[in-house]
Amino acid sequence: MNAEERVGIDVGGSAIKAGRIARDGQIRAEQTWKTPHFERGPAHVLDGIAELARSLGAREALGIGVPGLLERARGFVVESPNLPGFRDLDVRGELARRLDFQPANIRVENDANAAAVGELWLGGAHGERDALLLTLGTGIGGGLILNGELFAGEGMAGEVGHVVITPDGQPCGCGRRGCVEQYASATAARRRALEAKLPREAPGDLELLAARARENAGPERDLCFAIGRDLGRGIGPVLCLLDIRCFVFGGGFSGALDVLEPGIRVGIDERSYGERQHAVRLVLATLGPKAGWIGAAKLAFA
Numbered sequence: 047m048n049a050e051e052r053v054g055i056d057v058g059g060s061a062i063k064a065g066r067i068a069r070d071g072q073i074r075a076e077q078t079w080k081t082p083h084f085e086r087g088p089a090h091v092l093d094g095i096a097e098l099a100r101s102l103g104a105r106e107a108l109g110i111g112v113p114g115l116l117e118r119a120r121g122f123v124v125e126s127p128n129l130p131g132f133r134d135l136d137v138r139g140e141l142a143r144r145l146d147f148q149p150a151n152i153r154v155e156n157d158a159n160a161a162a163v164g165e166l167w168l169g170g171a172h173g174e175r176d177a178l179l180l181t182l183g184t185g186i187g188g189g190l191i192l193n194g195e196l197f198a199g200e201g202m203a204g205e206v207g208h209v210v211i212t213p214d215g216q217p218c219g220c221g222r223r224g225c226v227e228q229y230a231s232a233t234a235a236r237r238r239a240l241e242a243k244l245p246r247e248a249p250g251d252l253e254l255l256a257a258r259a260r261e262n263a264g265p266e267r268d269l270c271f272a273i274g275r276d277l278g279r280g281i282g283p284v285l286c287l288l289d290i291r292c293f294v295f296g297g298g299f300s301g302a303l304d305v306l307e308p309g310i311r312v313g314i315d316e317r318s319y320g321e322r323q324h325a326v327r328l329v330l331a332t333l334g335p336k337a338g339w340i341g342a343a344k345l346a347f348a
């Protein structure tokens with residue numbers, strides 16, 4: 047590896063994805079580590095991450111994306127619901143020690159933020175000045191780009207999944223009720239499809255649900271509209287506050303964006319003003335599961 051290349055690592059609850067990329071965006075190497083053995087404790091996982099970084103040729107600098115609540119300035123993971131044992135953990139210091147790097151050269155970032163940086167650099171948000179990446183998966187992850195750069199606030203900016211759209215609604219993992227991710231994440235969409243027994247042939251099958259909604263007017267299309275409208279109700283306040291016009295959708299349920307879009311636009315209209323819903327662009331993320339590690343690597347160039 048030379049100074050014009052960086053290794054990025056995206057730590058997820060079921061897999062760790064990593065790679066090495068050149069400053070011009072050429073991917074040089076890529077690996078997925080499917081068995082992180084989280085049950086053996088964070089020290090074991092950190093050993094594995096360090097080994098992975100070395101095997102990819104990391105020298106001097108490294109970017110790492112981690113799900114959960116971080117103290118970014120110090121590179122600490124405060125807590126991570128998806129990574130058992132990652133609590134008040136000095137990820138930057140522990141990796142710096144294992145790799146013999148300067149701690150300042152290890153960038154620890156929230157995984158959704160890292161994915162947003164990846165999509166801005168080489169994916170669906172390329173060329174945008176302001177954008178919000180929404181990942182429709184188990185929950186709804188969010189990463190905010192303002193003036194062409196990641197905007198993380200104190201660390202939790204862009205958490206669009208926890209915009210409350212229905213006070214006293216569905217309980218959420220964050221401890222509140224009615225968060226948009228309880229209505230429009232892949233998990234929530236599956237729950238709603240199962241409750242409605244849709245599609246009839248295979249209730250809860252989201253790909254089939256979207257296909258049926260695409261084909262004909264009917265209950266599948268109505269459900270996709272309702273899910274989209276709830277998503278739009280979460281996006282509307284973002285528009286009010288930041289006047290962002292580009293929303294980039296990734297994650298397992300984003301393949302249904304075309305059938306969600308009519309509902310999203312109505313939901314945005316309900317929760318924002320100024321007839322901006324028609325000026326809003328809803329686009330697909332293009333890097334898929336690579337977005338996180340690519341973004342983490344990009345951050346390590348800085």
Ligand SMILES: [Zn+2]
Pocket residue numbers: 207208218219220221222225
């Ligand atoms: Zn929540």
